[in-house]
Amino acid sequence: xxxxxxxxxxxxxxxxxxxxxxxxxxxxxxxxxxxxxxxxxxxxxxxxxxxxxxxxxxxxxxxxxxxxxxxxxxxxxxxxxxxxxxxxxxxxxxxxxxxxxxxxxxxxxxxxxxxxxxxxxxxxxxxxxxxxxxxxxxxxxxxxxxxxxxxxxxxxxxxxxxxxxxxxxxxxxxxxxxxxxxxxxxxxxxxxxxxxxxxxxxxxxxxxxxxxxxxxxxxxxxxxxxxxxxxxxxxxxxxxxxxxxxxxxxxxxxxxxxxxxxxxxxxxxxxxxxxxxxxxxxxxxxxxxxxxxxxxxxxxxxxxxxxxxxxxxxxxxxxxxxxxxxxxxxxxxxxxxxxxxxxxxxxxxxxxxxxxxxxxxxxxx
Amino acid sequence: xxxxxxxxxxxxxxxxxxxxxxxxxxxxxxxxxxxxxxxxxxxxxxxxxxxxxxxxxxxxxxxxxxxxxxxxxxxxxxxxxxxxxxxxxxxxxxxxxxxxxxxxxxxxxxxxxxxxxxxxxxxxxxxxxxxxxxxxxxxxxxxxxxxxxxxxxxxxxxxxxxxxxxxxxxxxxxxxxxxxxxxxxxxxxxxxxxxxxxxxxxxxxxxxxxxxxxxxxxxxxxxxxxxxxxxxxxxxxxxxxxxxxxxxxxxxxxxxxxxxxxxxxxxxxxxxxxxxxxxxxxxxxxxxxxxxxxxxxxxxxxxxxxxxxxxxxxxxxxxxxxxxxxxxxxxxxxxxxxxxxxxxxxxxxxxxxxxxxxxxxxxxx
Numbered sequence: 001x002x003x004x005x006x007x008x009x010x011x012x013x014x015x016x017x018x019x020x021x022x023x024x025x026x027x028x029x030x031x032x033x034x035x036x037x038x039x040x041x042x043x044x045x046x047x048x049x050x051x052x053x054x055x056x057x058x059x060x061x062x063x064x065x066x067x068x069x070x071x072x073x074x075x076x077x078x079x080x081x082x083x084x085x086x087x088x089x090x091x092x093x094x095x096x097x098x099x100x101x102x103x104x105x106x107x108x109x110x111x112x113x114x115x116x117x118x119x120x121x122x123x124x125x126x127x128x129x130x131x132x133x134x135x136x137x138x139x140x141x142x143x144x145x146x147x148x149x150x151x152x153x154x155x156x157x158x159x160x161x162x163x164x165x166x167x168x169x170x171x172x173x174x175x176x177x178x179x180x181x182x183x184x185x186x187x188x189x190x191x192x193x194x195x196x197x198x199x200x201x202x203x204x205x206x207x208x209x210x211x212x213x214x215x216x217x218x219x220x221x222x223x224x225x226x227x228x229x230x231x232x233x234x235x236x237x238x239x240x241x242x243x244x245x246x247x248x249x250x251x252x253x254x255x256x257x258x259x260x261x262x263x264x265x266x267x268x269x270x271x272x273x274x275x276x277x278x279x280x281x282x283x284x285x286x287x288x289x290x291x292x293x294x295x296x297x298x299x300x301x302x303x304x305x306x307x308x309x310x311x312x313x314x315x316x317x318x319x320x321x322x323x324x325x326x327x328x329x330x331x332x333x334x335x336x337x338x339x340x341x342x343x344x345x346x347x348x349x350x351x352x353x354x355x356x357x358x359x360x361x362x363x364x365x
Numbered sequence: 366x367x368x369x370x371x372x373x374x375x376x377x378x379x380x381x382x383x384x385x386x387x388x389x390x391x392x393x394x395x396x397x398x399x400x401x402x403x404x405x406x407x408x409x410x411x412x413x414x415x416x417x418x419x420x421x422x423x424x425x426x427x428x429x430x431x432x433x434x435x436x437x438x439x440x441x442x443x444x445x446x447x448x449x450x451x452x453x454x455x456x457x458x459x460x461x462x463x464x465x466x467x468x469x470x471x472x473x474x475x476x477x478x479x480x481x482x483x484x485x486x487x488x489x490x491x492x493x494x495x496x497x498x499x500x501x502x503x504x505x506x507x508x509x510x511x512x513x514x515x516x517x518x519x520x521x522x523x524x525x526x527x528x529x530x531x532x533x534x535x536x537x538x539x540x541x542x543x544x545x546x547x548x549x550x551x552x553x554x555x556x557x558x559x560x561x562x563x564x565x566x567x568x569x570x571x572x573x574x575x576x577x578x579x580x581x582x583x584x585x586x587x588x589x590x591x592x593x594x595x596x597x598x599x600x601x602x603x604x605x606x607x608x609x610x611x612x613x614x615x616x617x618x619x620x621x622x623x624x625x626x627x628x629x630x631x632x633x634x635x636x637x638x639x640x641x642x643x644x645x646x647x648x649x650x651x652x653x654x655x656x657x658x659x660x661x662x663x664x665x666x667x668x669x670x671x672x673x674x675x676x677x678x679x680x681x682x683x684x685x686x687x688x689x690x691x692x693x694x695x696x697x698x699x700x701x702x703x704x705x706x707x708x709x710x711x712x713x714x715x716x717x718x719x720x721x722x723x724x725x726x727x728x729x730x
Contacts, residue, residue: 007603010521010553010577012473020610023432035428044424053620057418059409061592061624063400064585067388093458093594096613104494108377109474122614129469129611156375188375212375220429227426227619229458238372245385246494248461249487254592255418255620259426 014128021125024329034353036344037327039165039195039302041224042277043347045259046269049225052262056255065254068244072257075264076232082204087237090244091252091260095194095218095231096122099159102190102214102233103130104246106157114155116146118166118337120192123159132156143169151182158183161192163199166331166342168298170199173206180210188239191215195300197222197274198281204234211236221301222274223263228256277301281345287355288343291362302344312365314339320365324357379493386490389694399718401709402692404530404560404667406589407642408712410624411634414590417627421620430619433609437622440629441597447569452602455609456617456625460559460583460596461487464524467555467579467598468495469611471522479520481511483531483702485557488524497521508534516547523548526557528564531696531707533663535564538571545575553604556580560665562587562639563646569599576601586666587639588628593621642666646710652720653708656727667709677730679704685730689722 008016024038044050066072073086092098099122107113109131115123117136127134137149143164150158158179163170180189191203193215203215215234220226230252233243252260263270285303288295292308307317318330318341329342345351373381389403409415431437438451457463464487472478474496480488482501492499502514508529515523523544528535545554556568558580568580579600585591595617598608617625628635650668653660657673672682683695683706694707710716 007576007601007607009550010471010604011607012469012471015470015607015610018610021614023429023614026429026432029436038429040429041427044427050422050426053422054419056592057415057422061415062406062409062589064388064391064403064405064591065594067391071394093462093618094613094615096615097458100613104377105380106375106377109496125610131474185374211372224427226429226615227421229430229615229618236372239375242372242376242380245380245383245490248459248465249386249388250459250461250591250594253458253594253618253621256618 014131018125018128021122025327027327032325034326034346034350036346036350036354037329039221039300039344040226041221041273041301042345042350043224043273045224045263046266048266048269049259049262052258053255056258061254064250065252065257067249069252069257072261072264075261079264079267080204083208084204084234085237088207088234088240090233090235090240090247092231092233093248093251094220094229095192095216097229097251098216098231098233099123099126099190099192101243101246102157102188103127103132105243106188107132111156112153113157113159114150114153115159115161116164118331118334119159119161120165121331121334139164139167143167143171145171145175145179147175147179147182150179155183155187158187158189159192160189161194162203163195163299165195165300166302166304166329166337166340167296168300168302168304169296170299173201173203176203177206177210180206180213184210184212188212188214194218195221198278198301199299207234207236211239214239219260219263222270224273225259225263228259230256230260232260277345280348280351284343284345284351287351291355291358302342305341305343306339307341311362314341317341317361320361321357324360326354326357379496383490383493386487390692392692397690399691399711399715401711401715401719402694404586404665404709405591406586406638406666407710407715408589408638410589410628411631413631413634414624414627417623418620421623426619429615430617430622432614434617434622437626437629440626444629444632445569448573449569449599450602453572453599453605455598455600455605455612457596457598458613458616459585459594460557460581462594462616463581463596463598464488464491464555464557466608466611467522467553468492468497470608471553472497476521477518478522478524479515479518480524480526481529483696483699484524484526485530486696486699504529504532508532508536510536510540510544512540512544512547515544520548520552523552523554524557525554526559527568528560528664530560530665531667531669531694531702531705532661533665533667533669534661535664538566538568541568542571542575545571545578549575549577553577553579559583560586563643563666564664572599572601576604579604584625584628587635589638590624590628593624595621595625597625642710645713645716649708649710649716652716656720656723667707670706670708671704672706676727679706682706682726685726686722689725691719691722
C-alpha cells in the first residue's frame with residue numbers, strides 16, 4: 001500500500017493467515033467447454049420453474065422479499081413429508097450460507113468443529129473464519145463413521161457429508177443416528193445432504209428422534225438451480241428459532257424464492273432428470289473401470305476415479321483433459337487424493353466425449 | 366423441547382441472549398396497503414433491467430454464477446468513475462451481507478465497534494452476533510460527527526451512515542475524512558451510503574486518500590431492486606482481497622448479477638426516478654410542517670417527523686395510519702425516537718393519500 005499504514009493493522013489475524021477457499025474453475029462467458037468440475041446438473045431446470053421465475057420479474061422487485069420465505073417453507077414441508085413443519089425449515093443463500101449460519105449459531109472462538117476426511121474442503125475455511133478449531137479424522141476403511149475418534153475430539157459441531165464429496169459414498173443412517181445419540185449432551189450433528197437426492201435414502205426420518213441433528217440441502221445439484229443460490233435446512237423448531245437470529249433478514253431474493261416454490265410445486269418434473277443422471281453415473285463408472293480407473297460406487301452426481309497405475313498422474317490427467325476442452329476437478333493439495341479425479345456426471349453426449357478424450361490421452365501417453 | 370436435552374447446551378450464549386433484529390413489517394401477499402415503512406422505491410426498476418433479468422432465466426441457471434461478479438464490477442467502475450477499479454469493488458447479497466463480511470473481516474471477540482445514535486439498528490445486532498462490543502455516541506446537535514467521543518471508544522471499526530437513517534441528515538464529508546485520518550492506525554471507517562443516491566454528494570472521492578475507508582451501497586433503494594438483494598462495496602484493493610476470503614464463494618446469483626449489470630448499463634434511466642422522489646420529499650416535508658409536524662431536511666428517500674405536540678403520541682399515529690391502510694415505521698424501543706415517525710417517500714398519489722389520512726386523524730383526535 002502506498003501509505004504509512006497497512007491492511008495488517010486492521011484485519012483479523014485468522015483472515016490474514018488464511019488462503020481463502022478456491023471454488024472450482026468457472027469458464028469465461030462464451031467459452032465452450034464440457035464442464036464436469038463443479039457437480040452442476042447437466043439439464044436445465046423444468047419449464048415450470050423458469051416460468052415462475054419470469055413471473056417474479058415484476059415492478060414489485062422494488063420491494064423486499066419475504067424475510068423468511070414462509071410460503072416456500074410450507075411447500076417444502078408439504079412435499080417432503082416426514083411430518084416436517086415449516087417451523088423446522090430455514091432457507092439460505094445457497095447451502096454454504098446455511099453452513100456459515102450454523103457456525104455462527106453454535107461455535108465460539110476456539111471450539112472444535114469435526115469432520116471426516118476427505119470431505120468438502122469449504123468446512124475448514126468456514127471454521128477458520130469463525131475462529132473455531134477444525135479437526136478431522138479419516139472415514140473408516142469401509143466408509144463408516146469413526147465414532148470413537150469423533151467423540152474423542154470433543155467437538156461442538158460435527159459435519160457429516162452424505163453422500164460424501166468427493167468420495168461419493170454414503171455412511172449408513174444408523175451410524176448417523178448413533179452419533180447424534182453419542183454427542184447429544186454436547187454437540188450438534190450437521191448432515192450435509194447437498195447430494196442427497198442422488199442417493200437411495202436420506203436423513204429426514206431421523207429428525208424427530210434427534211433434536212441435535214440438522215440437515216442441509218442445496219438447490220444447486222438435483223434441482224438444477226446452482227445459478228440461483230438456494231439452500232434448505234431442516235432441524236428442530238427450537239434450533240431454527242436461534243438460527244433465524246443469525247440469518248440475514250432478507251437472505252433469499254424474490255426470484256430465488258419463486259424458483260424454489262415452483263420446484264416443490266413441480267417436484268415430479270425432477271424425477272426423470274435424476275433418474276437419467278443415476279443411469280449415466282452407472283455407465284460412466286463401468287466405462288472408467290474398463291479403462292483401468294479404480295472407481296467406487298457413487299451416490300452423488302459425480303464419481304471419484306483413481307487414475308490407472310503406471311500412466312499419467314492426477315495433475316497430468318487434469319491438464320490433458322483441459323486441453324481437450326473438458327474441465328474436471330483435481331484436489332492436488334490433499335495428499336490422499338493426489339491420484340484421483342472427481343468427475344461430474346454430465347449428459348450422455350458429454351460422458352461419451354469424455355471417454356473418447358480419455359482413449360485419445362491413453363493412446364498418446 | 367420434548368427431550369432431556371435442550372437447545373441451550375449447544376447455542377452460543379450471545380445468540381441465546383439476543384432478541385434478533387426485526388425488519389419492518391411486510392404485508393401478506395395480496396394485502397393492499399400503502400407501504401411507507403421500509404424505504405423501498407415507489408417506482409419499479411427500468412424496463413431494461415427487467416429485460417436483462419428475463420434474459421438470465423435460461424438453462425444455464427443450472428450453473429453457478431460468476432463467483433465474484435467481475436463483469437458487473439467492471440461496469441460499476443466504468444459508470445461511477447472517480448478512478449475506481451473493479452479490484453476495489455465487492456458485491457454482497459444485499460448491503461447487509463457486506464456489513465456482516467466487514468465485521469467478520471475486522472472484528473475479533475470483544476473488540477469495539479462504534480457508531481452514532483440514532484442510526485441503523487441492525488449494526489448492533491450484527492456486532493453482537495460477531496461477539497464484538499457495540500458502543501455508540503450521540504450525533505452532534507448539528508448532525509456532525511462526535512470525533513473525540515468516537516476516538517475515545519478505541520473502536521476497531523466505525524459505522525457512519527450517510528445519509529443517516531432514520532434522521533435523514535448528512536454529515537459533512539470533510540468530517541468523514543478527518544475521522545479516517547484520526548483513526549488511520551487503528552480502525553476502519555465504514556461509510557454506509559445505502560441512501561447515498563438521494564443526497565447531493567457522496568464519499569467515493571475520499572477513497573483514494575483514505576485506505577481505511579470502506580463505502581457500502583445498496584441496490585434496494587435508489588435502484589429499485591430490494592427484492593433482489595444486492596449490495597456494492599468500495600474500498601482499497603488490498604482490503605477487498607481480505608474481504609473476498611470471508612465472502613461466500615458465490616454470494617450473488619445470476620439473475621441479481623444480470624440486474625445490477627443492466628442497472629449500471631442503463632444508469633441514466635434512474636435519474637428521473639430519483640429526481641421525482643426528491644421532489645416528493647420536498648413536497649412531503651412542506652405538507653407535514655404545515656400540519657404541525659417537526660421535520661428536518663432529509664437527504665434520503667424518507668423523512669423523520671416529530672408528531673405535533675399535544676395530540677396523538679407516536680404509537681397512536683402508527684396505529685391510526687395502519688387502520689387506514691398506511692404502514693410507516695415507528696421505533697418505539699428507542700427512547701429518543703418515541704415521538705417520531707419515519708415515513709418513506711412514495712408516489713405522488715400515495716403521499717397525497719397520506720396527507721388526507723393525517724387530516725382525518727387530526728380531525729378525530
